[in-house]
Amino acid sequence: MNIDDLNVIEGINSFQTASIERNDKTIDYETSNKLSYTDIINVAKGLDIISEFFDVNAVVTTLEGMVCAVSLGKSLQDAILRVMDSNPIDFINSTIVVSAEVDSEIAKMLKPTNKIAAPKFTQNAIDFLEAHNICYITIKTPLKEYRKFISDEIRVTPLGTITQAPNLSELNKDTFKVVSNVKPTVEQIEDAVFAWKVAKHARSQAIVIAKDLRTSAISQGLHSAFSEFALNYSCDMSKDAILASDMPLTVHDINAAAQGRVALIILPDASNEVIAAINKFNIALITTGFTNKLF
Numbered sequence: 001m002n003i004d005d006l007n008v009i010e011g012i013n014s015f016q017t018a019s020i021e022r023n024d025k026t027i028d029y030e031t032s033n034k035l036s037y038t039d040i041i042n043v044a045k046g047l048d049i050i051s052e053f054f055d056v057n058a059v060v061t062t063l064e065g066m067v068c069a070v071s072l073g074k075s076l077q078d079a080i081l082r083v084m085d086s087n088p089i090d091f092i093n094s095t096i097v098v099s100a101e102v103d104s105e106i107a108k109m110l111k112p113t114n115k116i117a118a119p120k121f122t123q124n125a126i127d128f129l130e131a132h133n134i135c136y137i138t139i140k141t142p143l144k145e146y147r148k149f150i151s152d153e154i155r156v157t158p159l160g161t162i163t164q165a166p167n168l169s170e171l172n173k174d175t176f177k178v179v180s181n182v183k184p185t186v187e188q189i190e191d192a193v194f195a196w197k198v199a200k201h202a203r204s205q206a207i208v209i210a211k212d213l214r215t216s217a218i219s220q221g222l223h224s225a226f227s228e229f230a231l232n233y234s235c236d237m238s239k240d241a242i243l244a245s246d247m248p249l250t251v252h253d254i255n256a257a258a259q260g261r262v263a264l265i266i267l268p269d270a271s272n273e274v275i276a277a278i279n280k281f282n283i284a285l286i287t288t289g290f291t292n293k294l295f
Contacts, residue, residue, distance in 0.1 A: 010036040027141035027149050032130065035115070035137070039095065041065040043117050043137060045201065046097030047146055052197045054099055054143035059083045061094040061113070066221075068094055070198050071214035076100045080109050082214045099143060102136075104128050119143060167200055175289025179275055184264050184284040188242065192266040192286055195244035204246060209234040209262075211241035227253040231260040238262055246290075251277045258283065 011018040018037040027047075035043070046060040049070055059079040061068040069087035073079030076098060084091050095115040098106075102116065104124035110116050116129070117137040129136050141149070153164045171193060178184060184192065195210035202208065203220035207230035210216065216237035219230035227249065231238050238260035245253075245267040254274055257265060258281040265278065266286040278285045 009034065009040070012037055025149065025151065027139065027146060029117075029137055029139050029141070031135065031137045032126075033135040035135075038064065039115055039135075042095035043097060043115065046095060046117060047139065047143075048150070048201045049198060050097050050099050051143050051146040052201075054146070056099065058099040060097045061087065061091055062097070063090055063094050067198065067202055067218060069215050069218070070194075072194070073213075076102075076106055077109065080106065086215050107134075110134075169200065169290060171196065171288060175287075177287050177289070178284065179270060179287055180283065180285035181279045182282050182284040184286065188264045188284065189286070191242040192244065192264055195242045196266050196288065199244040199246050202246070206244075206246045207231075208244040209238050209241050209260075210244065211237065216241065228256050231256055231262075234260065242266065249274060254278055254281065254283070257281075 007020050009018050009020055020040060042062040042065060045062045045065055045067060049060045049067060050058055053072060057073045057076045057079045058070070059076070060070050061083060068090040069083045071079045071082035071086060073082055092112045093114045095117070096110055096113045097117040100118070101120040101122065102110070102118045102125045103122045107125040107128045111132060111134065115135045115137065117139055119139050121136055121138060126136070147168065150166045150168065153166060155162045191210055191213060194213050195208045198210065198215060198218065199206040199208040202218055205220065205222050207219040207227050208215055209230050217230040217234035219233070222229060234241065240261065240263045243257050243262045243265045245265070247267070248269050248271070249265070249267055251273055254277040262283060264284040264286065266288065268290045269287050270285060275285065
């Protein structure tokens with residue numbers, strides 16, 4: 001191994017050190033400033049999601065290795081405005097990953113963020129970002145090819161080294177089923193697929209509230225009241241929205257979704273009791289057939 005391939009970087013805390021190795025199994029990218037351990041995790045998480053929407057205008061914000069908000073738009077500017085509206089607090093100082101070229105106007109919109117990753121930056125954008133000491137990361141590997149570089153997750157613990165295959169699941173038309181009396185519209189199905197793709201990359205016990213191809217709340221890593229947390233955060237934006245979960249829900253969760261006036265729920269599977277509650281409240285329900293993730 002060449003010494004240049006193993007770079008010392010700042011760890012999660014400033015007093016911790018870490019290192020990163022780049023080789024032929026990593027994507028091609030350039031960064032204007034040295035990235036920390038947390039920066040790399042944030043950018044990677046954003047790219048995981050952006051790669052799901054590589055052919056449209058998409059924006060993802062991340063903090064501490066978790067996705068904060070996701071939006072698609074008619075233009076990149078539109079997508080940014082929608083993601084800002086979705087989660088304005090976490091937008092500030094977040095790591096933001098976008099699917100299209102960043103010009104000077106876009107760069108100005110992204111000034112409050114901490115790190116910016118994009119396939120390309122215009123020279124005017126670079127001049128602006130450097131003048132304001134904002135770190136930018138140019139992703140040279142085409143986003144369409146990004147998923148080819150996703151490898152097993154490896155963690156070394158005192159109990160042993162854990163290796164886990166990445167979540168590369170895709171919706172299957174044979175298991176993707178509408179199991180409710182109410183049938184969703186085409187637009188609702190598009191939102192459901194969007195929300196499912198976001199939930200897929202969130203931490204387990206995930207709830208994603210979305211409508212019109214943007215998230216309004218993402219709850220992840222909680223072991224109780226996770227649906228209420230997301231619905232409360234989404235507030236009025238949950239009306240006629242989609243609720244996506246990576247875990248089977250309970251009747252209590254369905255009651256909470258009904259109070260939030262959710263229009264459609266997408267989840268791995270549903271019990272007869274849950275389906276009965278869904279039909280009671282005239283909510284559409286899609287099951288994906290995937291087993292729940294471990295947490």
